[in-house]
Amino acid sequence: MTDNAGLIADTTVRIFRELSGAARQEPLWNALEEAGLTRAWVPESLNGAGASVADGFEVLRIAGGNAVNVPLAETLLAGWLLGHAKISLPDGALTVAPVDPRDSIELTAEKKISGRARAIPFARQATHVVALATSAQQSFVALVDRKQCELSTRDNVAGDARDIVVFKNVAPLEIAASAVSFDSIMLMGAAIRAMQMAGALQTILDLSVTHANERVAFEKPIGKFQAIQHSLARLAGEAAAAIAAAGSAADAINTSLKFDEAVFLEIASAKIRVGEAAAAGAAIAHQVHGAIGFSQEHALHRYTQRLWSWRDDFGSESFWAMRLGQLVANNGADALWPMLAAR
């Protein structure tokens, strides 16, 4: 991390403490934008804040720990793509398309964008879409005015927008050839979601421990019962695995110049393991909270519903596990240990 890391983290914590969970999203978004956090991964020369990859991931961990419901992660990812294509960052919230390997967007001979992309996070709230379009195997990063796209609104289980975006011969505002492939978007996005989920798992652990120490039943705080202690120990283990996995993946990206096999192992493993931790961890947190945690009024569901949802973004556990399994099989049994032990 850079020298700024502490300052950036403190600012992020403060903004979320004051503004997350509010009924309106604008104040939170405006504060994040004003602090430059939404521009973290764009060089200063392109209207960005020029923070390191590690700093950006730290912001995302804190955002995840506050069940972020504004397109902060998406704007960071979009900015990262723009930066690689040397396109200047516009004002406002951004999102990225496509984010599903079954979708593709085409750059036509007339330099127009055409295609359909599902489950685009926060498309409704975004002013621009950063699209990765292909033409004859070459990737292009295109900055598109969101109003030029057709939207079919969809929500995930947390109630956050995951819209279908249709591009019908849209003329992009900016376009540039890109060395970044669709695979890199999936990898970067998976690492981002893994980090957000790790943050959320830490929060549901904290909420659950606090609840267990405060809630009295059978004449003592329920946290004094061994059954509850062991459940919470398991939740801590799942949170720890998620924090270690996501932290290692982010560090791998921060210190590597390309998405090679070692980085793939880190990110795929993180998305798989964090997704598994999300399912197991959310179940324990709800069980420990009892009925109150199942109410709309209690904060717990803001985290658990996002944990469940984020598993689906940028490739599920099953998606990454299949790809990782195929890689391991293709390399052969004797190559598995050297790959695991490489760092």
Add this chain to the structure above:
Amino acid sequence: MAIQFDPIRLPPNAQALRAEVRAFVRQEIEAGTFDPNKGAIQAGHSAEFSRKVGAKGWIGITWPKKYGGHERSFLERYVVTEEFRVANAPVGLHFTADRQSGPMVLKYANERIKSDILPRITRGECCFCIGMSEPNSGSDLFAANVRATKCEGGFKVRGTKVWTTNAQHADYMIGLFRTSPSTKENRRHGLTQFLVDMKSPGITVNPIANIGGQREFNEVVFDDLFVPDDHALGEIDMAWKQATSELAYERSGPERFLEISYLLFELVRVLGKDLDVRSAEGIGRLVAQVHVLRRMSVSVNGMLQAGKEPVLEGSIVKDLGTVWQQQLPHRARDLTAFLDGDRHDREVFDRFLAHATTIVPKLTIQGGTTEVLRGIIARGLGLR
């Protein structure tokens, strides 16, 4: 409580050492010192192998040079441990001494004993066992009741230890004995750790077969065993204060998730390159688990290297690693259920699977049961 597992990477000197260890392992397999396929099934003990490892300088690697050590880092030790583990190398005679007994002696024994024993350990010539459990004291360590009664020049020890791995090979035991009754204020009071010469009169070692019929552990009976005063390790009656960092070493090592790694490697081999969706996903999920456990384990060893005492983190690694390993044989069995027996040579795999299925129950018992570990984690969370 904010959980932290920093992304520690093995430094270049550790990875250079890995290449040396691999070359050595290859050479010893070719020379016939050990057979990795047999090593997977039989707890490996080889005096020849331990001596060769000692000659390489890979036992007591972190200890001071004046006691035969090499003053290298814990991360270098980590690499040696994991390479031998995945090779199923016969490290049984020196592993316990290297991991925990040697460091105990280094910390608590007097100069004469240190100068005598530590160099022998580093040469691979000295085997240790750990005398903790008793017929009426297992997870509840502080109920230990083998008595060490003060006598002229030392202590007389009477009683029985059980489930003592390697007692039949060991030159020494580090035993936990009762020197005083516990007190009302502190039920952990009154136990002392002793260095016991296993060749002394008054010790009987009786084998106990495990559920696979193998002799790994033993009953050790002390009948007026004499232990000299200077063989007490640490303060009399105060053993409960001494355990902390030792437990972090014991619990966070690569053996906690690589004990049956041979089964995962053989699973990948037997499934081959042409995987269906189910097998590919199954392999991917298993590899993700190993990768993350290894990152956690390396991270804890980084904390140890930095002089911290990551007892909570070590407990988490052991809990997750052993529970996961316990599921591995059953996952491997599921994933091979539809293999065509004519197309796939699964003889080795089936042998490994049968063995792993039988041994995995012990993983969540030895070195701290799951229940004890979760109690430690709960305390770390502020629940106890």
